[in-house]
Amino acid sequence: MLRFMDWSVVAMGCALVLMSLGSRRWERTKVRKRESPDQGMRSFRVWLPLLIGLGVISARMPSLLLAPHLVVMIMDTLNAVLGVAVLILVLRTGYRVSWARSPRTLD
Template structure:
């Protein structure tokens, strides 16, 4: 049962990565240049699910594939960097959203 739950986390990470790539493709095809949403908000919403999905995948795959300890440690360190980047993006996104609400 535990293996199923671990692979379901990997699957959810893959879904997030694919959804992020699909939304970026949809945005490029459907939204003309210079129109649509705020450029900064599009940047945040495009990268947030991609990095979150990559973090979910990187957290589980080395252990599931029984990788050596060194590989697991390197991937964990990279996953920590990804988590910090996601935190910075989320804080900047939240600050931007709340600042927009207080101005209007």
């Protein structure tokens, strides 16, 4: 039963990666039709699911495939780097949103 739950987490990570690729494709189609893409949320909508999906996959896949300890440690390190990248992406997007909504005064 536990192996089924682990594989379902990997499947969820794959779904997040596919959702990210679909979102990127949708943005390209939108730009091709000369519609204005939402530049502020574009990178957030494409990169966040991709990074989270890759993190989920890299966290579970080595142990499910019975990889050596060295491979598991390398994947855990890459997973930590992906976590930092997601944190930077969220903070950067939050800063842009707060900057866009702040009132500006002209003196």
